[in-house]
Amino acid sequence: MAYPLVGESKHRRLIELCRRANITTVVDHPDIAEGLSRLMSAAGLQLPVMVEVDTGLTRCGVQPGAPARDLAHQIARLPGLRFAGLLTHEGHAQVAGAPDQVRAAGLSAGQMMAETAELIRKSGLEAPIISVGLTATAKITATVAGVTETRPGIYVFYDRSEVLHRVVPPERCAATVLATVATRPTADRIILDAGTKALTSDRAGVSPPVAGHGIVVDHPDWDLNSLSEEHGATSIPADDPVRIGQRVEIIPNHICPVINLFDSMYITQGERVIDQWAVAARGKSQ
């Protein structure tokens, strides 16, 4: 779903997957549609394909309205493909500004999708799935009539970006990075053994754009203000009783790329580790 599938190795894996499961993919360019059409025809398969629409993120996607409609018809005409609907990632909404601006951007994205779907239906083509996806506006964009699917991602764990968006309070964030106070070079500065290799330097979704690299749980007056690769420099009150060796939990700015840094996660209940999950979908270089 991340981007249109191109290249021989990805095409080969797509065919294997299509024989085992119901797969739907996205397209935002005629050349990609034609490549998939040749692939699917040769394999004797039919692939449901959605048109990716750019509702404002300026990443992937064709423009809403006529460009999306025209690509939908092209897909519908190509052998081996079936037009399945429209998809967008309205990621721009989360950095639109104040809460009412975030809400307005989410609503607007949903409306563009619904209007484009209506345009396609009027031109004689069914558009069964109208899919949006963003945690920060999930409960807003999904209220737009015509939207049939929402794909929030961060909501699985939540993170500091969603706390800043007032989607959840910090205690609803389920994934934290466990760090140790490695040293205290000055009374008002500790060094945590968690830097960009544990927290990333990602600031995606941190809006309004406040400083800092995470929330240190139970220490609201600590400021995790500077990361290097292995170090998290944190300003603390000079009279803070924290001791070297003490452990703290950090809610990261953006949980998605943080999960990608680790080979496994520890699942806890209270203070007890009850399970360990492998992070299966990371480190792939093909």
Add this chain to the structure above:
Amino acid sequence: MAYPLVGESKHRRLIELCRRANITTVVDHPDIAEGLSRLMSAAGLQLPVMVEVDTGLTRCGVQPGAPARDLAHQIARLPGLRFAGLLTHEGHAQVAGAPDQVRAAGLSAGQMMAETAELIRKSGLEAPIISVGLTATAKITATVAGVTETRPGIYVFYDRSEVLHRVVPPERCAATVLATVATRPTADRIILDAGTKALTSDRAGVSPPVAGHGIVVDHPDWDLNSLSEEHGATSIPADDPVRIGQRVEIIPNHICPVINLFDSMYITQGERVIDQWAVAARGKSQ
């Protein structure tokens, strides 16, 4: 070397390592020195310990001069420890500004180290190793009389930060991320299948602070200007003949955390893959 070793599991591993190899570590706080002293005495070992000095990065380290001298004497007095010298990471120098300011900050860091070493020697203690470490100023700081060791890191591969520092031209950068043009939503924008999970969002050392997330090799007029997790949005000339599916190499902003994202690296000679190296020291959560 990254930070002082605290905690039972790290202490246990330190003892194991000390029985197999010559290990030297750093300390910047009396409590950490005392913990290591108890550990080493109990194990019947003696550990060479350097004092980490803060020459301007405000991360780990005691202040140069008297504070460093005093900690050196404390280490020398503690059973199980041997004072081995001084260490700094002059990372602040690479973001000091224009090239002459970078050079001046590197020289200044080296001088602080040499002067502190001299102060310690005058107080009756040997200070055999005087260690500095930063690629951007490696050839400058190492010229200071009294500095005995330099620990550049990025120089192993080099990266865009060192190109910007004019340490090397782009063709001297040995590690690149291989990406595929996944789509071209508009004539002047392509999407590479390399986002923060392949390049990180790290901007450490990118100084002067220019925009962009890397150098696209052989495409000097492309601007890799926006990353999300899996996507690298790149502005290109509208008449660029690039095709979807084409592969390009990217020199990352900061190579160190990029290596950390991959389980292995492909070693090439021309167009031929001649080896594959495992990235052994990543993904550790203990």
